[in-house]
Amino acid sequence: MKTNSKIEKIWDSGGFIVTSECGPPRGADAEIVRKKGEYLRGVVDGVNVTDNQTSVVRMSSLSACAILKGMGLEPILQMVCRDRNRIALQSDILGAAALGINNMLCLSGDHQKFGDHPQGKNVYDIDSMQLIQTVRQMRDEGKFLGGDEIKGKPVIFIGAAENPFADPFEIRAARLGKKVKSGCQFIQTQCIYNLEKFSRWMQMVCDRGLHEKCAILAGVTPMKSAGMANYMKKNVPGMDVPDALIERMKGTPKEKQAEEGINICVESIQQLREMPGVRGIHIMAIEWEEKVAEIVKAAGLFPRPEV
């Protein structure tokens, strides 16, 4: 079933997709969402809105999506299985569709251990794979997981995430294959710093023909400093930051490190664009949304197509 998703339209037209993300604030101030949204207007094709990322309580993804939608942007609702059971998930899917949100990213979610409420109980009634299946069933079959008929199907373009750098490496493409089989139509990857390893993963993806069934968007995150590079290497699970990159950041004078981080990001995008099977870029500028336009322009991805 075709959706009104801008991402889907670009994918269908054979274009190159650019998305970015907007982390909702840790408070009820809608202005912060609008300000971040303003930075991304016209610069990207879709804006992910994170769902309590790293298990830290923030404004709900659905609300922030609604605010962005109201501004005329194309939000991508991120939804994690950590905090909601199948009843709440399906209810939010209906709510999102009712608000005109066309895209969803189905995720397991970071464990609550990493967040601000490690004392909490997680849910994990279903996992990200099953969430993909759930959205597809609701949309294509018009049925809830329980089997009852839905009056007013949620017409949503379905995405998921994949980390090419997590272990065991050998099954990563197979796992993506399962997501595609479940109904996933676009993938945004974990931030890529190790391009060589990513290209090996991409090769496995292409060998399975998955790049033809699902839009692969390569994830990038500009580094603000050598400290951030180091932190990501050491403390972020499943992150692969090569030493050469850290050395390059360290070798740059402190006041120029942010600029160098942007340069590295732009260079990565240019290399990723050339890789067979890559159909888009997902720019995760963490609390640095104002830099996305600069990156998109420097990478030669501007202007964005009208669809």
Next chain:
Amino acid sequence: MRLSYPSNVKVVKVPCTGRVDILLILHAFENGVDGVYLAGCLEGECHFLKGNLRAKKRVQYVKGLLEEVGIGGERVEMFNMSASQGQRFAQCAQEMTERVRSLGPSPVKGGSKK
């Protein structure tokens, strides 16, 4: 050698420090001793291979229990020496006696907390 060691030390003979159960140590404290130490063979030289190493772990465990009940883990200790080190035996007896003396009598006796 006829070395002397403090007369307050009462020796309880066991075939191996590996025989010393945590309950033996706890019961000694219940009955009012001020301190307990184990004199085991040198590490790596246990006739039963690991007896003294087990004793060492148990002493550590009992230290935790004594801390829990508020009489202090320093009142129990593990020493290692060979059968020929009479000098060291006397020295350890002296050292432990001094430690316990500085800690004062065990609070278990007569309910000192009251």
Next chain:
Amino acid sequence: MIVGNRKEFQEIVGMLGSNRRVLLLGCNECVTVCGVGGEKEVGVLASELRIHWKTAGETFEVKEHTLERQCDYEYIDQVRGFVGDYDVILSMACGAGVQYVAEAYKTKLVMPAVNTTFLGVTLEQGVWSERCQGCGACILDMTGGVCPIARCAKSLMNGPCGGSSGGKCEVDKEVDCGWQLIIDRLTELGQLDRYEDIIPVKDWRSSREAGPRKRIREDLRL
């Protein structure tokens, strides 16, 4: 077996409050094997309590008694003759045992000395590890004999998540990634193709989700 941890001594003392005649009840089953509530541990806790109250200079009485099981009425009933001599029963059994003792002696205070933690195995002497969460609908045939519900921090039915690194879980570097174990085992069994199967949404009604569970075997009933 059921594995537990003994509660902190100060918590136990606080729980007992002014009750000075204690029947300390051990259990000879799981909690004995995992070194938390058998005869030995009853002895240690009793000794600690005596030292504590002696130090405080107050009278205190503890009766040490270890039952064959605390999850069968016949054994619990064995202390009926002297339970009245004590203010409180402090049970060192798992949560099931503590509750069953409480059910048997309705007017007696019953308190837990143990935090019941998981269903697990002995990895080596003194080391236990979780294996099962009692979900009531076993899928070990599909996952190479490794349970994703008990052994994945997120209970993912179709893992591993993006946090699996070097065979370890993102939640704790000491903990094996359950899905890495599943994949390793499927590989060894020559069944890695099974990894391609998507495990469907689970029916949690067999688990605790449908409320407290009960099992009846009519042929065994008297």
